[in-house]
Amino acid sequence: MATQSSIIWPEHFLPGTTDNWVSNERIVKDISAQQIWALLSDITKWESYYKNCAQITPPDSGSTLNKGDVFKFSTFGFPPLTCTVVESVAPQQSQEGRLAWMSKTDDGFEVYHAWLVEDLQGARVRILTQESQIGGIFKEWEEQKPNKMLLGHQDWLDGLVKAIKGDEVKETNLGGIGFPERKN
Numbered sequence: 001m002a003t004q005s006s007i008i009w010p011e012h013f014l015p016g017t018t019d020n021w022v023s024n025e026r027i028v029k030d031i032s033a034q035q036i037w038a039l040l041s042d043i044t045k046w047e048s049y050y051k052n053c054a055q056i057t058p059p060d061s062g063s064t065l066n067k068g069d070v071f072k073f074s075t076f077g078f079p080p081l082t083c084t085v086v087e088s089v090a091p092q093q094s095q096e097g098r099l100a101w102m103s104k105t106d107d108g109f110e111v112y113h114a115w116l117v118e119d120l121q122g123a124r125v126r127i128l129t130q131e132s133q134i135g136g137i138f139k140e141w142e143e144q145k146p147n148k149m150l151l152g153h154q155d156w157l158d159g160l161v162k163a164i165k166g167d168e169v170k171e172t173n174l175g176g177i178g179f180p181e182r183k184n
Contacts, residue, residue, distance in 0.1 A: 004126065005096040005116055008087070013102075013112035013132040020138035023130045024153040028161050031125045033091035033117040035164050040115060041065050041088065041099060046073070049159035049169055052152045052179075055080045065099060076152060077180070081105065083113075091117055109135035127160060129153050148179060 015021040039045045044063040046053050052075055059069035067088045072080040083101040091097030096118035104110045116128040131149065133141075141149055151173035159169045 004120075005118055007100075007114040007116060007128070007130050008098070009114075009132070010086075010102075010112065013110075013134075015130070015132055018132045018134050018138075019136075020133040020142040020147075020149060021130070022147065022149045022153055023128070024150065024157050025126065025128045026157045026161060027120065027124055027126050029122070029124050031161065031164050033097055033119045033125050036117045036125060036127055036160055037091050037097045039160055039163055040117065041090070041097075043071055043073070045163075049163035050156045051159070051169060051172055052076065052155060052174055059085075065101070071101075076148065078105075078109075081111070086112075087114070091119065094119075105135075107135070109133070109137065127157055129157060146173075146177060148174065148177075151177065151179075 009015065039049065042063050043056055043058050043065055046056060053073050055074040057072040059071045061069055065071065065085045065088055067085055069085040070082060072082050074080045081103040083103040085101045087098045087100035089098045096116050098116055100112065100114035102112045111131060111133045113131040118126050120126050141147060155172040155174055162169050
């Protein structure tokens with residue numbers, strides 16, 4: 001039996017103590033953690049496979065997200081969020097990759113978004129993303145069905161996989177419920 005890695009949570013964002021928490025995961029054959037990392041850690045690539053992001057401002061250090069970097073992007077209808085990378089560890093042989101950022105708006109909304117990518121036995125990769133959110137709008141979203149955050153993050157995972165396989169991102173979960181998304 002294999003044990004899988006998990007997200008390292010700051011106490012302030014501990015799932016179950018915040019207003020909304022979502023978790024999405026994919027396990028895919030014949031894709032590596034390094035392939036996923038190359039697209040995920042390079043913020044300039046996001047718009048090529050994820051229709052729910054725009055207005056990207058890479059960190060001053062370049063396009064690859066490193067611990068301590070500050071970047072901006074808009075998502076889920078929010079104006080560009082200023083985000084600080086709090087974890088960035090590229091995957092290595094038998095070591096998962098970790099990426100996490102946090103953001104706090106002047107309106108008091110707070111988010112912590114974390115990613116895990118790891119190679120599994122049998123030429124498989126595991127991609128896990130989880131986000132913990134604080135603020136009134138997130139309380140509302142947690143109650144709404146379908147949960148837009150859950151659908152949007154699944155689109156992000158699906159887009160990563162499609163991009164690696166060379167497939168175009170066409171329909172999305174968010175588009176399927178009429179949520180506005182960026183047109184390519």
